[in-house]
Amino acid sequence: MVKQQAIRPNFWQKYTLDELNHAEWEALCDGCGVCCLVKFLDDEDNQESVEYTDVACQLLDCLTGHCTNYSNRQDYVPDCINLTVEMLPNMMWLPNSCAYKRLYNNQPIPEWHFLITQDQLKTQQAMLQAGVSVAGRCVSEVGMPDEELEDRIITWVEVG
Ligand code: SF4
Ligand code: SF4
Structure with a gap:
């Protein structure tokens, strides 16, 4: 039996990213879904130079x-990113x-984060208000022709 790891109180303020279990x-992922959108990275040397589309991963x-x-995602989407500290x-x-990204850049996590509110509904509503969630404003990549992707570039994801 796999033992559930304990989430330590205020861990995001007390430990560095590489000290987390x-x-x-x-638990740091807020489920905004932005990293599940199809995107164009313009220049591999400048990872902030990105254009997001509103087209989302099949899952x-x-x-x-x-x-x-989520738990079996890489069986279906092998290139789904398994984020690590080293990749940041x-x-x-x-x-x-x-x-x-915020903790890596020594910034606090957003006030609406579930780790702070401990209220799923409140967090979801705040994320929608802040415009940081893809919920309700993306379409699936299933059946989407590649040639249409450039017409689906969006500007509401804030980067940099
Ligand atoms: S962008 Fe960050 S917070 Fe949002 S779903 Fe991806 S990993 Fe989670
Ligand atoms: S497999 Fe799941 S977590 Fe990975 S990009 Fe697709 S929807 Fe996002």
Whole structure:
């Protein structure tokens, strides 16, 4: 039996990213869904130079913005990113609200984050108000022709 790791109180303020256990690392994700959008990275040397589309990964539920099969996702989407601390220096194309990026850049996590509110509904509503969730404003990549992707570039993801 796998023992559940404990999430330590206020861990995001007390420990560095490489000191977090798996449960704490996973808890940092707010489920905004932005990293599940199809994007164009313009220049590999400048990871902030990104253009997002509103087209989402086949496994994303576009109404909730959540992955529909997170634990088995790499069986279906082998290139789904398994984010690690080591990758973060090259992940500055993540949205400014992303807790991983914020902590890496020595910024606090957003006030609406579930870790702070402990209220799922409040967090979801605040995320919608802040415009940081893809919920309800993306479409699935399933059946989307590649040639249409450039017409679906969006500007509402804040990066950099
Ligand atoms: S952008 Fe960051 S917070 Fe949002 S879903 Fe991806 S990893 Fe989670
Ligand atoms: S497999 Fe899930 S977590 Fe990975 S990009 Fe797709 S929807 Fe997002």
